[in-house]
Amino acid sequence: MKFIRALAFASLMLACASSMAASLTINVGGERSLTTDQLLARPDAATIRVPNDVAFHRTMTYRAVPLRALLGITELPAGKELQVTASDGFVTHFSAKLLFGAAKKRAEPWLAIESPNEPWPQAPGGADIGPFYVVWIDPAASGVTSEQWPFKVEAIRIAPTLAARFPQIAVDKTVPADSPVRRGLTVFTAQCMVCHKLNGAGDASVGPDLNLPHNPTEYFQPWVLKSFIRNPKSIRAWADMKMPGFDRNAISDSDLDAVIAYLGYMAKRKK
Missing domain, CATH: 2.60.40.420 (Cupredoxins -  blue copper proteins)
Structure with a gap:
């Protein structure tokens, strides 16, 4: 009986974890919403190693998808930029040059995805950074700034430039x-x-x-x-x-x- 109760409890917890899976809104020519499970199931999802992670100040490993492939575009319209909004009110912007610059060597943006079954640790200071976090490989190649690593991401869309x-x-x-x-x-x-x-x-x-x-x-x-x-x-x-x-x-x-x-x-x- 105890075993059955324990099994039922474990199943309930697993169901709760699944129900807690987050969703990300993307609008780059048509709005779509992707869940954690859908993102992790993408064929281009990979395990990446991020040296000098801005949030954790150390090397981190994530399951992530390449951001450019996720967006499904190869350029931004003139006078537009990519706006990334976080659930805590933080909003950053990526210029067309930053995302699609023609340099031979450029920074590579990835969307790190937190699995409900494998939650990330809290960042220094006790901050929760999930469920989605834009990280960069070789950020110096494109001059990525410290504030262009948004976490707690909830939406990504094309918007007119701030100017x-x-x-x-x-x-x-x-x-x-x-x-x-x-x-x-x-x-x-x-x-x-x-x-x-x-x-x-x-x-x-x-x-x-x-x-x-x-x-x-x-x-x-x-x-x-x-x-x-x-x-x-x-x-x-x-x-x-x-x-x-x-x-x-x-x-x-x-x-x-x-x-x-x-x-x-x-x-x-x-x-």
Whole structure:
């Protein structure tokens, strides 16, 4: 009798695990929804090894499918990019050049898939990153940034570029082409707008707007703002703090200076 009860309990748990299988929405010319089981059953699903995984800070092994093959496209329409949305409000974007650049050697994006029967460990800090996670093989080959490794992914779709949708983040044409402000905009959209809005512009909802009502350059001295971005807890810390630190591998010193130059510029352009 005990054996039968144990078997029934195991069957129930297995059924529950199956019912918990997640689904991913993809819209690159027609919306479709794919479950964990469907993704793991794809013939191109493979076990991959990811050195220097951004979420875990070590080598990780995943069952994954190649993202380009999953999308089923070889280019993005002009003025469009790939938008990847996470369930926690994080939103990142992949440009056409990043995804389909013609370089002889380029980074390879994969969609890692968490099986309900083999859950991933929690990331440092206790974060759950499943059920879907975009990881990269050889990210340096295409200049993939730390914020272009989205986890907790729930939807992938083609969208107009941020610049096209949100003119209020733009730099005026009178700003010189070699100005750090322009570089700052590029870095800001890749590394900061995944969590923050600016002048009400953006898709993410993790952090506050960085220009309204006040820009951080208006209440932080430059050295404090740099320290905060590098290590937020060195300036302020609280139990529910979500912002990670950005070391020099994530944002170089020159790019950090450019971001702060852009923020200072936008402090005078509130909209």
